Amino acid sequence: MKVVDHLESFEKPTYAVVTIGTFDGVHIGHQTILKRLVSEAKKHNGKSILITFWPHPRFILNKDADKLKLLSTFDEKVNMVADLGVDYILKIAFTPEFSNLSAEEFVRQILVDKVGTKKLFIGYDHHFGNNREGNIHFLHKHADEYGFEVNEISKQEIDHIGISSTKIRNTLESGEIHLANSLLGRNYSIKGKVIDGNKKGRSIGFPTANISIPESYKLLPADGAYAVKAVIDSQSFNGMLNIGFKPTVDGSKRTIEVHLFNFDADIYGKEIVVEFVKALRKELKFASIEDLKLQLQKDKKAAMEILS
Numbered sequence: 001m002k003v004v005d006h007l008e009s010f011e012k013p014t015y016a017v018v019t020i021g022t023f024d025g026v027h028i029g030h031q032t033i034l035k036r037l038v039s040e041a042k043k044h045n046g047k048s049i050l051i052t053f054w055p056h057p058r059f060i061l062n063k064d065a066d067k068l069k070l071l072s073t074f075d076e077k078v079n080m081v082a083d084l085g086v087d088y089i090l091k092i093a094f095t096p097e098f099s100n101l102s103a104e105e106f107v108r109q110i111l112v113d114k115v116g117t118k119k120l121f122i123g124y125d126h127h128f129g130n131n132r133e134g135n136i137h138f139l140h141k142h143a144d145e146y147g148f149e150v151n152e153i154s155k156q157e158i159d160h161i162g163i164s165s166t167k168i169r170n171t172l173e174s175g176e177i178h179l180a181n182s183l184l185g186r187n188y189s190i191k192g193k194v195i196d197g198n199k200k201g202r203s204i205g206f207p208t209a210n211i212s213i214p215e216s217y218k219l220l221p222a223d224g225a226y227a228v229k230a231v232i233d234s235q236s237f238n239g240m241l242n243i244g245f246k247p248t249v250d251g252s253k254r255t256i257e258v259h260l261f262n263f264d265a266d267i268y269g270k271e272i273v274v275e276f277v278k279a280l281r282k283e284l285k286f287a288s289i290e291d292l293k294l295q296l297q298k299d300k301k302a303a304m305e306i307l308s
Contacts, residue, residue: 001082003089010090012116015046019121020128022056022165025071026080028185029163033153037121038085040151047087049115052077053094059217060094069219071165071172071184076191090115103134107146117148124155175222177279187229187275190218192256194267200249201257204289206296208242208257209267211274220256225280227303230258231273237263240303241274244283248292259296261304278306 004010017040023030034050041048054074059065072080074091081089092098092110101109106129111117120139128134139150163183171180172188181187190213197210213220223244230237239260245251258274280299286292 001078001086001089003078003091005091007090007092007110007114010088010114012114013047013049015041015044015118016049016116017041017044017046017119017121018049018051018111018115018117020051021123021126023050023052023077023081024056024165025168025184026077026084027071027163027165027168027183031084031185033121033123034081034084034086036153038087040119040121041087044118046118048085049088049090050081050086051090051092051110051115053092055094056217057094057099060096061099068217069169070217071168071188071219073191073215073218076189100130103129103138104142105129106134107139107142111148112146117146119149119151121151121153123153169219172219172221175224175279175282177221177226177276180221181276187277188221189273189275190220190256191271191273194270194272196268197255197257198250200246201259204293204296206259206293206300207264208259209272211256211258211272213256221276221279223254223283225283225299226276227278227280227306228258229275229277229307230260232267232270237261238304238307239263240280240299241276242283247283247285248289259300261300 017037019033019037037048056068056070058068062068078089111120122136122139124136126135136150136152143150168180168183171183177188192211192213194209195212197208201208220243226241228239228241230239237260239258241256241258243254243256245254280302284295286295
């Protein structure tokens with residue numbers, strides 16, 4: 001798959017099958033759309049193309065943009081879309097100027113002139129253009145003059161169990177990892193670097209790797225303990241992870257710390273990917289360090305059973 005950052009450098013294929021959207025999280029509803037896109041392109045010996053936007057439009061248009069958390073970084077989205085067999089991602093820079101394009105201008109300038117769209121797959125509730133004036137009805141009305149076929153992705157096809165990126169965000173923020181994973185079609189994950197911590201975990205027999213995530217907009221699940229799988233240097237490990245303020249020993253700032261089972265190596269500065277498999281418990285404040293150690297032993301036993 002190729003990622004095209006500038007439409008000016010994109011060479012129009014002979015048969016372009018296109019969809020549009022932010023596709024945050026690439027959940028199972030998104031996967032349904034993209035699989036249809038790829039299948040249709042292959043039928044016509046054409047190319048499947050996802051037109052997406054970065055930054056996320058809400059970062060530009062919303063007053064509360066600093067509160068928006070996303071399920072995937074752009075690079076994560078690229079990897080997930082590539083796994084589905086899509087040929088191209090066209091990455092359009094979403095700016096205030098771009099947001100002022102009318103629906104008519106967007107279709108003419110982007111879909112027709114730059115991409116050469118032959119078939120467009122679009123969700124039943126998708127809107128585009130200034131003031132969200134473009135939608136499925138607008139496209140059907142003007143399809144003949146634009147010269148491409150419009151295919152609606154119905155509510156029944158992608159929303160039969162209430163799938164949406166917003167719903168998945170809500171389940172993660174309430175700690176419902178199992179439900180979020182079922183809607184995503186995979187384990188939710190984070191990626192960051194291992195940084196130096198206060199090493200208090202080591203002093204009680206549970207050394208942890210502190211994780212720093214550079215993208216402040218990346219959504220973290222609710223504070224608590226989780227059974228996880230981690231990948232470092234292409235090697236996989238089982239473990240348990242805590243998100244929160246460690247009220248028993250610290251309580252000063254929110255941290256992400258993972259304890260890997262049967263692991264003893266220096267990984268400071270290394271990249272780590274962590275998949276959330278199942279929630280173990282909410283974060284708690286214990287009466288003593290000894291009580292904390294006893295709970296961590298129970299957590300480890302539960303996590304090992306889950307991950308086995």
